[in-house]
Amino acid sequence: MTMKLQDWSAEAITIDFVDKGRWRQVKEGLPATVSAIAAANGFEAKPGSLLIAPALDGAPARVFFGVEAPDAKKRDPFLAGKLAASLPAGLYRLGDGVADPQAAALAFLLASYSFSRYVAPKGEKPCLCAPQGIDRARVERIASAVALGRDLVNTPANDMGPEALAESALALAAKYGAQSRVIVGDALLAENFPLIHAVGRAAAQAPRLVEFTHGPEDGFKVTLVGKGVCYDTGGLDIKPSSAMALMKKDMGGAAMALALAAMLMDADVPVRLRVLLPIVENSISSNAFRTGDIYRSRKGLTVEVGNTDAEGRLILADALAYAAEDQPDLLFDFATLTGAARVALGPELPPFFTEDDALADEIAACGRSANDPVWRLPLWENYDGGLDGKISDLVSVTSGGFSGSIVAALFLRRFVSDPGRWAHFDVYCWNPSTKPGRPEGGEAQAARLLYDLIETRAKKKATA
Numbered sequence: 001m002t003m004k005l006q007d008w009s010a011e012a013i014t015i016d017f018v019d020k021g022r023w024r025q026v027k028e029g030l031p032a033t034v035s036a037i038a039a040a041n042g043f044e045a046k047p048g049s050l051l052i053a054p055a056l057d058g059a060p061a062r063v064f065f066g067v068e069a070p071d072a073k074k075r076d077p078f079l080a081g082k083l084a085a086s087l088p089a090g091l092y093r094l095g096d097g098v099a100d101p102q103a104a105a106l107a108f109l110l111a112s113y114s115f116s117r118y119v120a121p122k123g124e125k126p127c128l129c130a131p132q133g134i135d136r137a138r139v140e141r142i143a144s145a146v147a148l149g150r151d152l153v154n155t156p157a158n159d160m161g162p163e164a165l166a167e168s169a170l171a172l173a174a175k176y177g178a179q180s181r182v183i184v185g186d187a188l189l190a191e192n193f194p195l196i197h198a199v200g201r202a203a204a205q206a207p208r209l210v211e212f213t214h215g216p217e218d219g220f221k222v223t224l225v226g227k228g229v230c231y232d233t234g235g236l237d238i239k240p241s242s243a244m245a246l247m248k249k250d251m252g253g254a255a256m257a258l259a260l261a262a263m264l265m266d267a268d269v270p271v272r273l274r275v276l277l278p279i280v281e282n283s284i285s286s287n288a289f290r291t292g293d294i295y296r297s298r299k300g301l302t303v304e305v306g307n308t309d310a311e312g313r314l315i316l317a318d319a320l321a322y323a324a325e326d327q328p329d330l331l332f333d334f335a336t337l338t339g340a341a342r343v344a345l346g347p348e349l350p351p352f353f354t355e356d357d358a359l360a361d362e363i364a365a366c367g368r369s370a371n372d373p374v375w376r377l378p379l380w381e382n383y384d385g386g387l388d389g390k391i392s393d394l395v396s397v398t399s400g401g402f403s404g405s406i407v408a409a410l411f412l413r414r415f416v417s418d419p420g421r422w423a424h425f426d427v428y429c430w431n432p433s434t435k436p437g438r439p440e441g442g443e444a445q446a447a448r449l450l451y452d453l454i455e456t457r458a459k460k461k462a463t464a
Helices: 020-029 032-041 079-084 100-110 137-152 163-176 196-200 247-265 312-324 339-345 356-368 381-387 404-413 447-463
Strands: 011-019 052-053 062-066 091-094 179-184 209-212 218-228 229-233 271-282 294-296 301-302 330-335 351-353 422-426
Touching: 011 020, 020 100, 032 052, 032 381, 052 079, 062 079, 062 381, 079 218, 091 100, 100 339, 137 163, 137 247, 137 447, 163 179, 163 209, 163 247, 163 271, 196 271, 196 312, 209 247, 209 312, 209 351, 218 247, 229 247, 229 312, 229 330, 247 271, 247 301, 247 330, 247 351, 247 447, 271 312, 294 312, 312 330, 312 404, 339 351, 339 404, 351 404, 356 422, 356 447, 381 404
Parallel strands: 011 062, 011 091, 218 271, 218 330, 229 271, 330 422
Antiparallel strands: 052 062, 179 209, 209 271, 294 301, 351 422
């Protein structure tokens, strides 16, 4: 869907942001009719509350929106997103009291998103004028890319299988003139991607690896790897039905990689961008891979399958080994990988892993500034030995079931030649309920923070 701000207009209805202290001052100068409306509605400028004052007594219509006090310990930079869901259709512009107009405009657009592939939109939505002085192109670029990621995650597997996901990736690459290719089915074996092939070979649609590159060949090299499991039954270690309810989102890592790539390519950030998407469906058939099977990976390491429901790390292993061969300056992978991450941190706070303390600090700082939170978990060395195999180089899961997100990250690290330049994000890619700027449904977690980080790194290198 198109995510756009409107040109500034003096005819637009003004939205004034007021905390409780400022409201006490503002209401003293309001017409008596507006004061009466505020009193009748019990408006006290509580954060997120709304007062709509129609045009009366010659005064124009106005909107008052309650926000946190400037010294509040807890502030939501996306609180303005509530406006997109609360205001009636019309054209609005931000007035006084807005702490961060750019964040408010982005929150408004992100909250305006709706997934309408299967149902008609319910009426017209309010529109917002671009606040003066903001980077309008950047706000619209981010909102459009996030909408792309959300659309991909929200689409069910009958319409977003391996073929459709690959086509979406190739369409994005073509839009920006990126060079692309796709390796399908048994060609994966011929080009040495045995784990991707093993996981996806039982599905009706063949497994595949999508690759595209964009930007100057001598640019700062950034590679993105996204897990593209379009549906995960668990394989022969089949999930219970309750655990399959949201498995359409198991390709969220690929969707997030594409959302981030869209931001970078649209902004023409001076990087040599490479995107790798291993895309499969983890299905059950006579040729499905089995628990106890041993495969030689692209890197040459033999892997014993400990559970067919831990398939994401297998396809990422081949893709990461391939990514590392090009020795990128930064390598990021994204995957809806473990339930353990959700148990530890919940749906809103994805964990990330890296050996580089400086990179970790930069990721965390960008997450805070972009209101795109993440939390570092350790690559705890004491758990790494549990991955050593008895009849193979390593096993895909450890016994005992503890520290699942850490163990998965340690498994992936085995396939990265320079872990100091790598970070792994164990994302959820789903909002269980609607919050300001984050509608219920698919989400592109960590894409916005990494856009900021990569752009900053690339500009530093270009001016060095």
